[in-house]
Amino acid sequence: MATDHAPPTPSPPTDEAPLRVLLPQVLPALAVGVGAALLFLGISALAEKFQHVLWNDLPDALDIGGHSSLWIISVLTAAGIAVGLVIWKVPGHAGPDPAAMGLGGPPLAPGIVPGLLLASTLTLAGGVSLGPENPIIAANIALAFWLGRKAAPTLPGAFWVSLASAATIGALFGTPVAAALVISEALVGRPGRGSLWDRLFAPLVAAGAGSMTTQLLAEPSFDMDLPPLTDPGWDDLLAALAIASVAALFGLAACYLFPSVHAAFRRLRHPMLMLPAGGLVLGLLGALGGHLTLFKGLDEVEELTSSIGGWSSGELAKLAVVKLAALLVAASCGFRGGRIFPAVFVGAAFGMLAQALVPEVHPAVAVSSGVLGVLLATTRQGWISLFVAAVIADSPAMLALLCLASLPAWLVVTGRPQLELDEQGNALH
Incomplete structure (x- = not known):
């Protein structure tokens, strides 16, 4: 994008x-x-x-x-x-x-x-x-x-x-x-x-x-009701820098795979072959990941973050990987839709995985930094990525941490393939 x-x-x-x-x-x-x-x-x-x-x-x-x-x-x-x-x-x-x-x-x-x-x-x-x-x-x-x-x-x-x-x-x-x-x-x-x-x-x-x-x-909301961060310290800054950068690397995996997966579906040539095949693959991924890995992901990420501490690291890793794979397949086979909302789910699951592995990390730091990194990788839009991550954290103290965390994460993604192709099917950089 x-x-x-x-x-x-x-x-x-x-x-x-x-x-x-x-x-x-x-x-x-x-x-x-x-x-x-x-x-x-x-x-x-x-x-x-x-x-x-x-x-x-x-x-x-x-x-x-x-x-x-x-x-x-x-x-x-x-x-x-x-x-x-x-x-x-x-x-x-x-x-x-x-x-x-x-x-x-x-x-x-x-x-x-x-x-x-x-x-x-x-x-x-x-x-x-x-x-x-x-x-x-x-x-x-x-x-x-x-x-x-x-x-x-x-x-x-x-x-x-x-x-x-x-x-x-x-x-x-x-x-x-x-x-x-x-x-x-x-x-x-x-x-x-x-x-x-x-x-x-x-x-x-x-x-x-x-x-x-x-x-x-309507009542649109990105507020995930995360515990607020009131007094950030050096350890919070270090966690934000690390999680955002690693999450950006995780999101880049889909960007690098995008041209190959897209080309594989294009070989089927006809929409009545590409879309049903894509739907079947998405169904198999959904059966593997469960209902939370379906749909655009906004309601599902609220359900996911409502149980922080209740998910094992293995469950969170599976959710993040399956959702990223589902986003990659859906964007490759011809379904009409955008990539921001499912990327938010991927980032939230990745951040919760980091928090499950290192429980000392504050949940707001983990989730918002994960969202920031994945959005930077998949959208390549810095302001939108920072805005969504900040709204999810819903904590003024997080804004400075996220601004700083976006810098190394941007160095990770800039000049790399995007989750968007040109008309010939080559990755944009």
């Missing part, structure tokens, strides 16, 4: 008063923000209802355990068949290969959006280890660009792309801060006139509208 895909944000011309330029941007930014959040919430709600049918109602009606190995394998294989059919038959084929899509990108044709959203909904409901972020951002960019160019053709297309990206990120994380961090990172080295805040103004309005819409209609 390279930041290179994020579009430059238009800045006001220097010969006009910034106030006269910025104020007219408020209304379109609010509209895009609310619309992007509503699309995200609608798809999420639809996926959750379908998920309940697949994993609760149906197994209960058939008197089969929803977490039984047979049911896990059956549903994930069926999800592969269903998504394969969408990619094969629905106009637009649910968009380009997701392995080559980052967090954003150029606008897709609007005719692709229905198939992309349908494939994403089936992916989320079917228990596949991917999140909603990439398809939702791509869909919102496509719709905002198409509608915005019709409503205000004089505005540059990049304006609508930046609004949709910021709005969706704000809706996904429930705060405009994450969007501001991502956009400011994308603006580094980009040409543009006006101050940074002039260039961030409209995207922040959109992100704020998107996050408030989500807050009002």
